[in-house]
Amino acid sequence: MIIHDDEFGEVLVRKSALARNVKFSISTSGRLAMSVPAHTSDFLAKRFLERNRKMVREKLPIKDPREHRARDYQKKVLMKKAKEYLPYRLEYFAKLYGYSYDKCRLTHANTRWGSCSSNRTISLNIGLMLVPEVLRDYVIIHELAHLNHMDHSKDFWAEVGEHDKNYKIHEKKLKQFSPGV
Numbered sequence: 279m280i281i282h283d284d285e286f287g288e289v290l291v292r293k294s295a296l297a298r299n300v301k302f303s304i305s306t307s308g309r310l311a312m313s314v315p316a317h318t319s320d321f322l323a324k325r326f327l328e329r330n331r332k333m334v335r336e337k338l339p340i341k342d343p344r345e346h347r348a349r350d351y352q353k354k355v356l357m358k359k360a361k362e363y364l365p366y367r368l369e370y371f372a373k374l375y376g377y378s379y380d381k382c383r384l385t386h387a388n389t390r391w392g393s394c395s396s397n398r399t400i401s402l403n404i405g406l407m408l409v410p411e412v413l414r415d416y417v418i419i420h421e422l423a424h425l426n427h428m429d430h431s432k433d434f435w436a437e438v439g440e441h442d443k444n445y446k447i448h449e450k451k452l453k454q455f456s457p458g459v
């Protein structure tokens with residue numbers, strides 16, 4: 279659900295069975311997002327927003343509402359590029375180094391470049407399309423190595439190092455970029 283707010287523009291309201299109280303955050307498009315308990319009415323959601331307006335204004339880096347749609351568009355373009363590239367690059371390295379995974383998922387989370395789950399799904403952030411190729415490849419190799427080691431143990435890093443001997447430099451350089459699109 280979306281609330282139209284004069285100050286913040288479009289506010290995303292997510293109703294969640296797990297939410298016990300109201301939480302404010304910033305969506306990947308820079309919009310204000312609220313997660314509220316499942317049965318919260320629109321009226322009540324608006325009241326929560328009103329009551330927390332000052333705190334939200336002061337604490338959260340909401341992007342200018344005029345930029346939201348431009349960011350939606352950028353994200354769409356990036357997703358298209360990512361779809362045409364990341365799954366194939368992943369497949370390429372998996373074949374090259376003899377890994378088998380089940381699925382490749384594309385994400386646009388704010389916090390991580392990639393992840394590997396125990397059901398052998400590898401998730402890659404579409405923001406990888408905006409970092410240098412060598413760092414993008416490093417993230418792919420990193421996630422593939424998680425297929426054998428679900429932690430960041432010595433053995434894990436040794437395996438990463440086999441396929442990317444400059445992984446330490448790449449890990450450090452990656453910190454100069456943010457996965458949020």
Ligand SMILES: [Zn+2]
Pocket residue numbers: 420424429430
């Ligand atoms: Zn990792």
